[in-house]
Amino acid sequence: xxxxxxxxxxxxxxxxxxxxxxxxxxxxxxxxxxxxxxxxxxxxxxxxxxxxxxxxxxxxxxxxxxxxxxxxxxxxxxxxxxxxxxxxxxxxxxxxxxxxxxxxxxxxxxxxxxxxxxxxxxxxxxxxxxxxxxxxxxxxxxxxxxxxxxxxxxxxxxxxxxxxxxxxxxxxxxxxxxxxxxxxxxxxxxxxxxxxxxxxxxxxxxxxxxxxxxxxxxxxxxxxxxxxxxxxxxxxxxxxxxxxxxxxxxxxxxxxxxxxxxxxxxxxxxxxxxxxxxxxxxxxxxxxxxxxxxxxxxxxxxxxxxxxxxxxxxxxxxxxxxxxxxxxxxxxxxxxxxxxxxxxxxxxxxxxxxxxxxxxxxxxxxxxxxxxxxxxxxxxxxxxxxx
Amino acid sequence: xxxxxxxxxxxxxxxxxxxxxxxxxxxxxxxxxxxxxxxxxxxxxxxxxxxxxxxxxxxxxxxxxxxxxxxxxxxxxxxxxxxxxxxxxxxxxxxxxxxxxxxxxxxxxxxxxxxxxxxxxxxxxxxxxxxxxxxxxxxxxxxxxxxxxxxxxxxxxxxxxxxxxxxxxxxxxxxxxxxxxxxxxxxxxxxxxxxxxxxxxxxxxxxxxxxxxxxxxxxxxxxxxxxxxxxxxxxxxxxxxxxxxxxxxxxxxxxx
Numbered sequence: 001x002x003x004x005x006x007x008x009x010x011x012x013x014x015x016x017x018x019x020x021x022x023x024x025x026x027x028x029x030x031x032x033x034x035x036x037x038x039x040x041x042x043x044x045x046x047x048x049x050x051x052x053x054x055x056x057x058x059x060x061x062x063x064x065x066x067x068x069x070x071x072x073x074x075x076x077x078x079x080x081x082x083x084x085x086x087x088x089x090x091x092x093x094x095x096x097x098x099x100x101x102x103x104x105x106x107x108x109x110x111x112x113x114x115x116x117x118x119x120x121x122x123x124x125x126x127x128x129x130x131x132x133x134x135x136x137x138x139x140x141x142x143x144x145x146x147x148x149x150x151x152x153x154x155x156x157x158x159x160x161x162x163x164x165x166x167x168x169x170x171x172x173x174x175x176x177x178x179x180x181x182x183x184x185x186x187x188x189x190x191x192x193x194x195x196x197x198x199x200x201x202x203x204x205x206x207x208x209x210x211x212x213x214x215x216x217x218x219x220x221x222x223x224x225x226x227x228x229x230x231x232x233x234x235x236x237x238x239x240x241x242x243x244x245x246x247x248x249x250x251x252x253x254x255x256x257x258x259x260x261x262x263x264x265x266x267x268x269x270x271x272x273x274x275x276x277x278x279x280x281x282x283x284x285x286x287x288x289x290x291x292x293x294x295x296x297x298x299x300x301x302x303x304x305x306x307x308x309x310x311x312x313x314x315x316x317x318x319x320x321x322x323x324x325x326x327x328x329x330x331x332x333x334x335x336x337x338x339x340x341x342x343x344x345x346x347x348x349x350x351x352x353x354x355x356x357x358x359x360x361x362x363x364x365x366x367x368x369x370x371x372x373x374x375x376x377x378x379x380x381x382x383x384x385x386x387x
Numbered sequence: 388x389x390x391x392x393x394x395x396x397x398x399x400x401x402x403x404x405x406x407x408x409x410x411x412x413x414x415x416x417x418x419x420x421x422x423x424x425x426x427x428x429x430x431x432x433x434x435x436x437x438x439x440x441x442x443x444x445x446x447x448x449x450x451x452x453x454x455x456x457x458x459x460x461x462x463x464x465x466x467x468x469x470x471x472x473x474x475x476x477x478x479x480x481x482x483x484x485x486x487x488x489x490x491x492x493x494x495x496x497x498x499x500x501x502x503x504x505x506x507x508x509x510x511x512x513x514x515x516x517x518x519x520x521x522x523x524x525x526x527x528x529x530x531x532x533x534x535x536x537x538x539x540x541x542x543x544x545x546x547x548x549x550x551x552x553x554x555x556x557x558x559x560x561x562x563x564x565x566x567x568x569x570x571x572x573x574x575x576x577x578x579x580x581x582x583x584x585x586x587x588x589x590x591x592x593x594x595x596x597x598x599x600x601x602x603x604x605x606x607x608x609x610x611x612x613x614x615x616x617x618x619x620x621x622x623x624x625x626x627x628x629x630x631x632x633x634x635x636x637x638x639x640x641x642x643x
Binding site: 004006013014015017018019020021022023024025026027028029030267268271 | 510524527528531534535544545558559560561590591593594595597598601611612615616618619622
């Protein structure tokens with residue numbers, strides 16, 4: 001009993017308990033700013049701390065995208081700075097990936113927008129794994145930022161428009177994101193102001209046309225996107241159908257979450273449904289519109305959501321009814337042809353709402369939506385493979 | 388960006404001597420959560436189990452009933468430090484009073500499981516720590532336990548309790564953990580990197596929950612880091628293997 005030792009720090013462990021030191025240290029390292037760097041407890045014992053990839057020295061593995069691990073790394077020459085290093089997961093890299101990465105890197109390097117994390121460099125590691133070094137963004141997911149700061153609906157919408165601007169910038173240069181989700185939209189401090197930055201641009205494209213979300217999911221159990229954020233066409237077998245309006249859909253999901261407090265479909269339900277079930281739900285089920293969803297939430301959840309938006313519980317549904325319901329619904333249309341044609345259009349409608357002008361989106365009654373969905377489904381069944 | 392504070396402790400402080408239902412509720416939440424450190428400190432002062440239980444109940448009854456509002460000052464930034472001083476004063480004044488008359492009486496009581504408290508206290512590695520140090524350590528452990536519970540709840544909801552049990556030792560530093568490779572096999576993946584990443588995510592999430600729990604007990608969110616450092620200091624340095632095994636709390640010893 002006196003011999004039980006913490007496997008991380010070696011200190012004595014209380015009987016049946018955890019290492020209080022290490023656990024408390026986790027709280028500290030969560031609050032650290034990038035200048036002070038990660039504390040000792042955030043270094044994983046399994047990872048070689050002095051691992052070098054290209055000109056970068058890996059400091060800490062901070063998480064994973066669907067494509068591979070993300071690490072905080074440091075560059076010393078020619079300039080000293082911290083970067084986010086993404087190394088493609090073993091098993092995903094194929095011969096043409098390197099070529100695609102290089103092509104993507106050149107395009108991505110053209111993206112110069114304050115709302116987009118810059119790509120600095122790319123290459124391949126000793127074992128052939130391609131890597132990309134990009135701007136290290138110390139920030140929190142936008143949903144978390146909005147909740148922590150208790151931003152009002154208006155403030156959230158303003159942030160959302162900034163995100164749209166960044167995505168639109170990329171679209172006009174031919175780069176899709178394809179994996180928009182809260183953890184890819186980080187809010188960070190820029191000159192004293194909190195600004196959103198979109199990370200992980202173009203990562204999915206680098207994987208090549210043969211690799212689809214379905215392949216990734218069934219073979220490796222991972223996704224590039226997050227289930228709830230995948231557009232209906234992204235759950236299909238033909239990835240070539242993915243185009244700017246897929247990003248519009250994902251932005252619609254993000255907007256939904258910012259307004260309501262949760263995504264349109266229950267993530268747990270999607271996960272438990274398996275790939276086929278997930279695809280079916282996303283392609284056929286119409287989620288409740290934001291104001292309706294709020295009305296069906298449990299009282300405690302509504303109170304919390306309202307609180308986080310500085311509203312009285314009774315007001316939240318009312319604020320969402322009308323314009324915001326319509327905008328979200330239009331962004332989340334199953335048929336890309338029915339959505340906003342571009343991210344810029346989505347942003348404009350949000351701005352119209354903020355300015356008190358008429359929005360272009362018209363709220364559709366449940367019956368209209370249902371018949372449109374059925375027509376679409378029928379078209380697909382009758383002519384498989386066509387849009 | 389200025390934050391609008393509604394953490395439990397800040398609500399209590401702001402209410403001051405005003406009798407507000409929200410403040411009472413916030414206070415009740417805090418007391419229900421952190422009564423054990425008070426109990427442990429009272430025991431360490433030398434009181435036997437039954438007396439300690441009474442005293443603890445007494446303290447909270449008065450605290451919740453009267454609000455001890457006159458004791459509250461805006462500069463009492465941390466509930467923990469406030470409680471420590473308050474309880475010490477209480478015990479000092481209690482010493483001369485007969486306690487028999489105080490039992491029962493329909494006063495607001497916190498739900499204190501006396502048997503569990505006693506058992507828990509008997510497991511404390513007391514060594515030669517002062518009651519105050521024991522209070523601080525018990526407090527730290529309480530915060531950690533709450534954070535772990537919340538984390539378990541979250542993970543259980545999304546990935547199931549089994550998943551949490553597998554990964555938890557890698558969070559708490561337990562020796563008996565399944566290795567990453569073993570866990571990866573049980574998940575049906577061949578890449579232990581996935582496990583490593585899952586562990587990392589768990590640790591980050593725990594860190595956030597922990598900060599949140601602590602934030603509830605401080606008035607200014609900027610104090611969370613400082614409070615964490617204080618708790619780190621109070622749990623003590625790791626002992627070297629050569630040190631003698633710690634003494635167990637023993638009621639037969641005279642209180643120190």
